[in-house]
Amino acid sequence: MTEEKKNDLTLDxxxxxxxxxxxHQMIDDLFEYWQNIREQKIWKPIPSEVKQFLDKPLPEKGQSPESIYQEFKQNIFPYNKGNVHPRFFAWIQGTGTPLGVLADLLASGMNPNVAIGEHSAMYVDRQVVNWCKELMNFPADASGILVSGGSMANITALTVARNSFRDEKIRAQGLKAASAQLVLYCSVETHSCIQKAAEVIGLGTEAVRKIGVNDRYELDIESLKAQIELDIEAGLLPFCIVGTSGTVNTGAIDPLDELLAISRKHGMWFHIDGAYGALAKLDPQYAGRLKAIEEADSLAFDLHKWLYVPYEVGCTLIRDAKMHRDSFSITPNYLLQEDRGLSGGLDSINNYGFELSRGFKALKIWMSLKEHGREKYAQMIAQNNRQAEYLADLVNGNPNLELTAPVSMSITCFRMIKSGYSESQLRDLNREILLRLQEEGIASPSSTVLNGKYTLRVANVNQRTRMEDMDLLVKEVLRIGAEIQKIVH
Known part of the structure; x- marks a missing residue:
């Protein structure tokens, strides 16, 4: 054997x-972090020296894993976003669970590409998609795919909607084959990823009709009907209505039953963006309002929100499996499938979406659903919703606070008020309250503007939150607000 062969390199x-x-030390440190997270500050500003450390050029030579881990503990771990903390309420971001993290470790260790081939991960992926259909009461013969999150889930569904529209042959010939401009309808409160999806699939921004909302921030049905009629008269092709089951701003639920009926009347595709709120279907108080999910042509929802699994994983469900496959399937010579061997097994997942490189994201869902079961998840989701209602009660019970939107699901929007203050002064007051809550490491709401009012927005998809956290949040908002007013005056 040559010297060269004796010294073959490896990364082991x-x-x-x-x-x-x-x-083992890494695992111990994580468990210590999770166990004591309630006593920790939720967020810390990143020191300038840490930012400088994280701006160094690529190393030419390696260093020991032990020293790398120490650098991680010193420069990265302490400045986490904080969404594992029980008082993280910013945007809509879940907390994760210990078993979910361990599942990701196992998935990375196995390191399969879960797109093609005869191996166990493909069957776990299929089982998880089937479980997602069960959770949403979708037909057993519907299809679905796990993706990175709501944005990818929505664009996947809208691609199928576009490619399946009547006999327009858009997949083969492009939008130039359409007999007229395709038009998509959603509310002004719909997530921005819907507009991005319309742009990516070639419709363009101007083909997205953003319909106004009522005083509960739900899509206004009469405005929708009128806009559809105007577009038909103009020779356009209304092809898709997007209803939202839980807007990111306020948690508003569009009138899904009516949207379904309108879509059927006009032969349009009915898609539901349930990235945040579809899983509220498990809460009996919202199950009726979300019943139309079961009749939608497609549904997008995130599992890293209200299944509390670690980032990142979302799901697209498509009622017509053939339409789904026909929108994406392609088999190049290097991906030929066999009846047996490694190239045998299930249909390639690549035939149902954009990605050919796919990690084993299904394992954390599989383990989590087996660990807790449907019943426990239903209880957790209902708990988050009741916590939002409890916070609203605290706000309504204090003359220095006001709700800025009706509470829907687990989102509570409120602000501090002060007699004699202008809207500009109230904005400055509440903005400073928000920043100090974060900078003092107390809690992390986010903000929005509702009818011109700057608002503290508490979006709770947090499996660690307790009612006492809502008490503390209100107490600290009032304390900080009083301190700011004292300084001002």
Whole structure:
């Protein structure tokens, strides 16, 4: 054997025992972090020296794993976003769970590409998609695909909607084959990813009709009907209505039953963006309002929100499996499928979406659903919703606070008020309250503007939150607000 062959390089550790010990230390540190997270500050500003450290050029030579981990503990771990903390309420971001994290570790260790081939991960992926259909009461013969999150889930569904529209042959010939401009309808409160999706699939921004909302921030049906008639008279092709089951601003639920009926009347595709709120279907108080999900042509929802699994994973469900496959399937020579061997097995997942490179994201869902079951998740989702209602009660019970939107699902929007203050002064007051809540490491709401009012927005999809956290939040808002007013005056 030549000297060259004796010294073949590898990226495996020189000392397996030392790497094993380091791995155990990482796990121990994570468990310590989770166990004591309630006592920790939710967020810390990143020091300038840390930012400088994280701006260094690519190293030419390697260093020991132990020293790398120490750098992580010193410069990265302490400045986490904070969404594992029980008082993280910003945007709509879940907390994750210990078993979900361990599942991701196992998935990375196995390291399969879950797109093609005869291996166990493909069957886990299929089972998880089937479980998602069960959760949403979708037909057993519907299809679905796990994706990175709501944005990808929505664009996947709208691609199928476009490619399946009547006999327009858009997949083969492009939008030039359409007999007229396709038009999509949603509310002004719909997530921005719907507009992005329309742009990506070639419709363009001007083909997105953003319909006004009522005083509950739900899509206004009469305005929708009028706009559809105007577009038909103009020779356009209304092809898709997007209803939202839980807007990101206020948690508003569009009138899904009526949207379904309108879409059927006009032969349009009915898609539901349930990235945040579709899983509220498990809460009996919202199940009736979300019943139309079961009749939608497609549904997008996130599992890293209200299934509390670690980032990132979302799901698209498509009622007509053939339409789904016909929108994406392609088999190049290097992806030929066989009846047996590694190239056998299930239909390639690539035939149902954009990605050919797919990680084993299904494992954390599979393990989490087996660990807790449907019933526990229903209880957790209902708990978050009741916590939002409790916070609203606290706000309504204090003359220095006001709700700025009706409470829907687990989003509570409110602000501090002060007699004699202008809207500009109230904006400055509440903005400073928000920033101090975050900078003092107390809690992390986010903000929005509702009818011109700057608002503290508490979006709770947090499996660690307790009622006492809502008490603390209100107490600290009042304290900080009083301190600011004292300084001002």
């Amino acid at each position: 550790p020189e000392n397996w025992d030392a790497m094993r010990q380091l791995g």
